Amino acid sequence: MTLSSERDRGDAIRTVLRFTMRNWRSERRLAWTVGLAITVATLADIFVPFFAGRLVDAVASTNLSRDDALGQGLRALGAMAALGFVFLVFRHWAWASVVPMTLGIMRRVSEGAFGRVQRFSTDWHANSFSGSVVRQITRGMWALDLLHDVLLLALLPSAVVLVGTVALMALQWPLMGLVMALGAVAYVSMTVLLSVRYVAPASRVSNKMDTRVGGVLADALACNAVVKAFGAERREDERLSGALGEWQRETQRTWMRHTWSGTVQTTVLWLVRVSIAGVALWLWWRGQASPGDITYVLTTYFVVHGYLRDIGMHVNNLQKSVNEMEELVDLHDLVPEIADAADARPLVVRGGEIRFERVRFHYGAHGTPLYDGLDVTIRAGERVGLVGHSGSGKTTFVKLVQRLHDISDGAIRIDGQSVAALTQESLRRQIAIVPQESILFHRTLRENIAYGRPDATRKEIEAAAELAHAAEFIQRLPQGYETMVGERGVKLSGGERQRVALARAFLADAPILILDEATSALDSESERLIQEAMERLMVGRTALVIAHRLSTVRALDRILVFERGRIVEDGPHEKLMRLPGGTYRRLAERQGETPMLRDAG
Template sequence: MKQKFGFRQASVFVWQYWKQVPWLLSGAFVTMALATLCDVFLPVFAGRLIDSLADAAFAERAVRIDDAYWALAAFVGISAAFHVFREASYRFWIPLATVTMRRIVCDAFYRVQRFSADWQANAFAGATVRKVSRGMWAYDEFADTIYIGFLPAGIVLVGITANLMVHWLLMGVFVLVAVVIYLLVSVLLVALYVAPSNAIMNKSDSAVGAAMADAVSCNATVKSFGAELREDRRFFDVSDLWQRRARKAWSREINSGTVLSVMTLLLQGGLLSLALWYWSRGQATAGDVTFVMTSYFVIHGYLREIGQHVRNMQKAINEIEDLVGFEKQVIEVADRESAQPLAARGGAIDFDGVTFRYGNQEAPIYADFNLRVGAGERVALVGPSGSGKSTFVKLVQRLYDVDEGRIMIDGQNIAEATQESLRRAIALVPQDPALFHRSLSENIAYGRPDARQEEIEVAARRAHAHDFISRLPQGYETLVGERGVKLSGGERQRVALARAFLADAPILILDEATSSLDSITEAQIQEAIEELMEGRTTIVIAHRLSTVRSVDRILVFREGAIVEQGTQKELAALRDGHFKELLEMQVQGLVLDDG
């Protein structure tokens, strides 16, 4: 069940950032409070100014003019002080806001980067980006609502109500009751009437971002099937739903504003009627009536915005909820406090009594699994889909923690090593490499960002990538596009191989690393791959069994267990063996394809 999220949780989230810069925070709030106190006392001097002028005979004006000038000077001085303190407050508030927003978005990025592989697989990248950026701006709205909205309004309402009570108790009580009712109605309207619609609208807003990112990132697939109109219709349906929900949410905001406007009119009528009643009884002067009228206008100026502030607050709370959720999301695979860098040398891998299940599965994929891969040994993993080959590699990289047992590299438990050091000891060449929208040099040097340009070019030559890179207009400075979309599949794979050459890690993982290459190019770089494997512990995930001839040992997986192991010649000779069965199926497939 989802935990209820509200003002308290959002306030705790914001406070943890504010308390990091106490001098900016205190400077901003103190100067804003001083500016607001000027508004509280402004009606007092406005009333005194009118009293010094009202009903004065001509002969008395010379005497009263001094009082009038003093009242005017105080009135102007308070107005000037208001602007000075207000401007000073923003000099504190702007740096507080910018440093906080930066820290919020950086913290969110930090955590999202470290969420589990399962979380990444289940989250839309576009929706995640939208949640982070929207949450950052939601903080801005939340903080501004407190600082520019609630803080000054609270000071003004308390101060002026106290002023009125000192002069006329009944009038002060009337304002107090009216303001409390107004605030209560504002909160109830937002919480029960406006907020639910805003929350639904925000979900549709995230869905719009997710749908757009999904289609744009897969545009090549869309084009290959001529499915632009189909994707248009899908996106239009999502955006239509957002439109309907947004119209409903915004209409409710207008309706609540109408109710609050009626309430301010009732406050105005009641307050001024009381002032006239006191004047008619001789208990109030013209200056007193001016004091009351000015007080009302000040109160109204703040009350008029209270409803909007409450709506903004609830909207910000709804939108900041995702960031709070990211903060509370458990980082499932985290470095232990005592974690030390992995000192990988030969790259020997040991699975010792490993039991592991994915979170959505009841039965473990590995149960008391044991295996040793010697330092420098070349091992191929073969077997049908779902047999445990990819899981083996993910566990070696510690993308998941095992439920029982341990995985050792060179005698060190990888759960007790830092993840950065572990993964720097492993060079991975996936079947479908994803590149960053950065230069080719940066992509090749991603595993060794301090590499010199000469080293990058040597790695590219060894991967047979230098020639095609040299033909590009910007050469190694060419930007490859999102996920490397500007390159062909074979070019991306050669860049990934160059990256592995440059990383020079003791453990090499090849996930059918030549699958996207044509036969000529595959033959060209097979020798380079042989050179790359030399002296390194190599794990080859083999989908095409023709690629496992040069390994030292083949492990045949089935349902999370190794059912056969040996060289290709040994396994092919086994009667009714699993490897022989897989080999015959692939041979039959090739014959059928040729036919």
């Protein structure tokens, strides 16, 4: 559930604006520069109509000689030119300053969102579409650009124009000031209400549909191999078509609400225009306004009208940017479930002993714990196999060692240090993992192998590839170690991906090693090569090996047999095979293993 689902419309605007203001503080100098420069430019724009009126009075005057009228007209024209120059210079200064300010904040916000998402729990990532998350971040980033333009370069000058113009008019003609003030207030209030109460709800729904479309696209493209394997292109086309259909309906509703809102706003503007022109004519008829005054009033209103007309668009853009930033702000507001303690320290591995002490753990809202008082010690340098039926708890065991989840009671220690008191980065850098499905970055083979040690030399990378039996196939590639592997490594076979993952683990040279079903989906030749590499890799390290194929673990120092979150058997292969009716022996017999001392016991 996202925070925006619990947030009302008004709170959404306040939350996004507070988020924006916090980011402005990081660019305080530029933000003040933009605000002051655009205010000065707008004030210059306000005074131009006043001198335009003086110019008309000079030309229309019957009490002045032509030379005197010309002099007054030229002075008014000079003032207009000077104000135009001030407007041009300060407007340019404002726009030139908002560029680095906005780009700096966009970069910082995107980096912050990406950094937080990277540190969210594995459960969060398992429940989120990567394509949707990317869309939330990029759409929110560009919404920041629009929001800055609206607040600093549109609504701020509009407010200056409205307040300044009403004040100038009221000083000379109170009635004119009152009419203009009432018209502006009515228009702005109606625009805000239409945007917040009428347009925004539809816009929020259409944004969710937009995010869903991004998720559907990313899901199908990332799993294209599966789509092709089942000839399901048409089915995925239909799935996207369904998502796009909902997006089209909701977006059309949003756009039509924008259209009706714009029509109502334009109607009100014309009513205000006619009212002001009528008041100006009445003032002239009563002798309270000259032709130049009428020109001043009408020209001023044309300026105000332009700003008022655009206020509707700006408020709509404000609401649009708020809607599009909501999900980005949600990401910034979410607290990572797994966080370093305030006094967390780096892990110092002396031998690599792993100890579970009365560990209690359950997933999410599950009422029954998976582990309840789990006690086990894995000695430094010991090679331990973890076996059991799916869901028995063996994968969770290695996840807790990495602190991918937090336990509810007890402690997990590495060389006596509680993993909860360590920095996550230092903990995971001391653990090398070869997963069942090796996921590679769409980068070069060199970069993928060196991911655990980006400062490794070319010689070290090649040595690791040799140890993992990966060098041979890499050298056959036209670009060798500079070959791009494709998204998730799709250009390589399963065995080749596993050997690259093993090379990565060799190069990382971590004291603790986790092998998670590393040979389960390979052909016999690839399995043999990888098994040899794994045996070399485990030497001198504390190794945890998850396996369904018991041939993988029979030569290990010790085997832990899991069943419903408990360790029901513990010992080397030979010992466990001697247990009559034992879980491990039963599993071995099903896989065709020959029981040792079948008649024992």
